[in-house]
Amino acid sequence: MRSGKHFTFGSRMLLIVVAFGAVVGSYYLGNQYQHSKNASKSIAMLHTPPKTIAPFSLERADETGLSNADLKGHWSLFYFGDSYCTDLCPVALGNIVRLYNRLAVNPEVQQSLKFIFVSLDPLRDDPERLRSYVTAYHPGFIGVSGSVDEVHALAREFSIFFNQQAPGQQGNYRIDHSVTLSLINPQGEITAYFIDLTNPARLATDILNIIEP
Numbered sequence: 001m002r003s004g005k006h007f008t009f010g011s012r013m014l015l016i017v018v019a020f021g022a023v024v025g026s027y028y029l030g031n032q033y034q035h036s037k038n039a040s041k042s043i044a045m046l047h048t049p050p051k052t053i054a055p056f057s058l059e060r061a062d063e064t065g066l067s068n069a070d071l072k073g074h075w076s077l078f079y080f081g082d083s084y085c086t087d088l089c090p091v092a093l094g095n096i097v098r099l100y101n102r103l104a105v106n107p108e109v110q111q112s113l114k115f116i117f118v119s120l121d122p123l124r125d126d127p128e129r130l131r132s133y134v135t136a137y138h139p140g141f142i143g144v145s146g147s148v149d150e151v152h153a154l155a156r157e158f159s160i161f162f163n164q165q166a167p168g169q170q171g172n173y174r175i176d177h178s179v180t181l182s183l184i185n186p187q188g189e190i191t192a193y194f195i196d197l198t199n200p201a202r203l204a205t206d207i208l209n210i211i212e213p
Contacts, residue, residue: 043196044206050189056154058118058144061131066116066144071188075211076114078182080160082121082175083133083143092179093117093137095197100138102204109211119145120155120162120175158182158190183207 058066079096081089096115103110117134119125122145125133130143145151155162162177181194181203192210194203 041202042206042209043194043199043202044183044210045193045195046210047190047192050185050187050191051157052189053157053184054153056146056150056157058146058150058154059127060142060144061127066142068188071184073186074112074114075109075186076116076184078116078118078158078184080118080120080155080158080162080177080180082119082177083125083129084121084172084174085177086174088177088179092181092197093134095200095203096181097137098200099197099203099207102200103208105204106208106212109208113207113211115141117141117143118151118154119143120151120160120177121164122146122148122151159193183210 053068053071055068060066077096079092081092083089100110100113100115103113115134115138117130119130125143125145127143127145130145134141134143146154152162158180160178160180162175164175165173167173179195179197181197182190183192183194185191192206194206197203
């Protein structure tokens with residue numbers, strides 16, 4: 001498993017800014033979402049009613065692709081980031097691995113729940129690079145990419161904030177983005193959002209409460 005790098009002052013400030021943006025965004029989206037049962041402890045924001053995802057088609061390394069049809073019949077988790085991310089994504093993916101480990105209390109859910117990492121940087125993240133990146137965290141994770149227009153349209157479907165910074169002298173750039181985990185139901189609809197990924201145990205409990213009514 002990869003380990004996150006130590007945060008610099010700048011990266012800590014970025015975390016604060018992104019977290020603030022996520023909170024503000026969730027406030028304005030409040031008419032669409034409601035907290036799950038036992039809201040005093042839950043960190044899930046339920047999408048009521050579940051949100052239909054507009055048709056999409058992305059690429060993965062095994063050439064099978066990923067579309068709306070691939071989300072049917074099982075639960076899925078979506079996360080948007082990029083493999084060049086040096087702070088937000090490594091921490092988030094580490095917590096998602098811990099979440100998966102927590103789901104071992106229900107092996108059926110743990111084995112059937114798919115995790116999909118969508119790159120916000122398709123110009124640099126080709127499908128093969130993404131497969132190497134996500135499977136370094138967990139062999140069952142799926143990495144997908146596509147055209148810039150396709151990826152950005154899907155990110156907007158999931159209410160993901162993202163912003164590409166101007167390239168530096170070496171041509172390198174970073175993409176600031178919200179840290180959001182989205183739960184997709186077996187009908188291929190967005191059921192819940194999680195904007196706090198720092199408590200894998202709580203995440204696991206909330207997901208199991210949603211999947212096991």
